[in-house]
Amino acid sequence: MCGIIGVVGRGDETLDVVLDGLSTLEYRGYDSAGVALSTPGLDVQKRAGELENLRDAIDAGETAPAGSVGIGHTRWSTHGPPTDANAHPHVDESGGVAVVHNGIIENYQALRDELASEGVTFDSDTDTEVVPHLVSRALGDGLDPEAAVRNALDRIEGSYAIAVVLADEERVFAARNDSPLVLGVGEDATYLGSDVPAFLEHTRDVVYLDDGEFAVLDPDGWRVTDADGTPVEKSVTTVDWSAEQTGKSGYDHFMLKEINEQPTALRQGLSGRLDELAGRVTVDQLDGLSTPGRIQFVACGTSYHAALFGVEALRSAGIPAQAFLASEYATGPAPVTDDTLVVGVTQSGETADTLSALREADARGAETLALTNVVDSTAARECDHVLYIRSGPEIGVAATKTFSSQLVALSLFTAELAERDGADSRELVAALRDLPNHLQHVLDESNAEAVVDEYLGSESYFFIGRGSAYPVALEGALKFKEITYEHAEGFAAGELKHGTLALVTDETPVFAVVTGDDERARKTIGNVKEVEARDAPVVAVTDGASDVERYADAVLSVPETHPRTAPVLANAQLQLVAYHMANRLGRSIDRPRNLAKSVTVE
Structure with missing residues (x-):
């Protein structure tokens, strides 16, 4: 700071x-x-x-x-x-x-x-x-x-x-x-x-x-x-x-510029890292990385939400993984073994809590990897390995394109490790190839501004999701609260009935992230019905595969795609919701009160 x-x-x-x-x-x-x-x-x-x-x-x-x-x-x-x-x-x-x-x-x-x-x-x-x-x-x-x-x-x-x-x-x-x-x-x-x-x-x-x-x-x-x-x-x-x-390039705010830069940022992050002919991920920066037995993520804020996405991706690939808030890990680190890899997710590479956690992990004998945006940052220099997300400079305090780039980098990281055990990445590689164009479509066609106009002035805003949609719900709520100053919370969808339903009214819109048509999507629809029964308006962020629209008051659409890339598209819709709401309220979007871009004190 x-x-x-x-x-x-x-x-x-x-x-x-x-x-x-x-x-x-x-x-x-x-x-x-x-x-x-x-x-x-x-x-x-x-x-x-x-x-x-x-x-x-x-x-x-x-x-x-x-x-x-x-x-x-x-x-x-x-x-x-x-x-x-x-x-x-x-x-x-x-x-x-x-x-x-x-x-x-x-x-x-x-x-x-x-x-x-x-x-x-x-x-x-x-x-x-x-x-x-x-x-x-x-x-x-x-x-x-x-x-x-x-x-x-x-x-x-x-x-x-x-x-x-x-x-x-x-x-x-x-x-x-x-x-x-x-x-x-x-x-x-x-x-x-x-x-x-x-x-x-x-x-x-x-x-x-x-x-x-x-x-x-x-x-x-x-x-x-x-x-x-x-x-x-x-x-x-x-x-x-x-x-x-680092200029605004004609946009009213850096945040809006950086939201719209996301397709370019993802192309940069994917460049040279996809072998489409072989259907494999090829990340040269990971060549010297040992195959870990377990992975621990340490991160803060938006980067912690990216780490939760990484945990979900790795566990789905059969790789044990956990995510820790870096501030908690630094003062009470988890046990490490010879095959533990500790990954610090930090946009700036200078986040004080994350650096402290990485140093503690190193002192305890863990191998370390920095997943960061800034070349030659402290995390990049101090860790055993580094994976750059390549999103380019981000000036707005609220992270946007760096979060999307983190999700993509973590998808590459997961695929690289899974391929070592013989996993087939062809479908993911194809989805990653198409992701920048899909994201551009979302940005061009979003009706987030109209949704904001409908629910401006509500009492509170809730965001829910399951699986890899859960970190997106957390991030959607964080973006919303940090630039609008309105009350917003993100939840794992199944947790609504364990207390939060007491807060649900007709003045609390619920944004439900539902992509695909698997068991998680169907269970999330059940949670949507629970809040609908309490008269809460529902905004579905969906690809339409699960038919959740029939229970929603408004829909923010995303293209159908791979389960690993769908969260990036859903997240962009929620970024636009936060931006337009803050703009309607006249907030200081690029410089929200009490916050700073790089948190360099513990």
């Missing part, structure tokens, strides 16, 4: 570069924003609220912040409410040291008490503010700027990505520990960001920092050392997506 941008080498353009970088990072936090520019002096401006508030304050001032070196920050609050005082950057009492920080400093209270006892006055409620005071104290003790920053870092415990600028210093000092930080290498300038979009407009060449590394950006370029100051050789990677891909 939170976004960091830094730049050295852009001269008079520094302020504009920093502000534009913050604009591309607002999906990481939008409680407040601020900038600090150095040389000459040190000029800091910050404001609570969205970035526009900061821009307005700068425009209204007599002079704009000036300098050739700059850092900026957009915040998702952890310590202290979103106020001007709690916004980053934070400075020392002299105003000569400015710091931006992502993460949590666990020993900040002890450091704050120590500094207060020495006469330091604090202006904020944040944990971050101890850092500039520690740097200032080290400078007062005679240390040079780099040594002073290192000294401060030695004192703090916890997770952090930190950037520091000093008055009259043409350098940015930066370090990471359990929170992402990446350098951008331009022809005449060097950039720093918590995510690549921060500087993608200026360069696609990047250097990913690892935990414990310290970077210095200056007019001559950049250098990276370890915590002891020993130089570290770092490779420069060129990212394979452009600044244009």
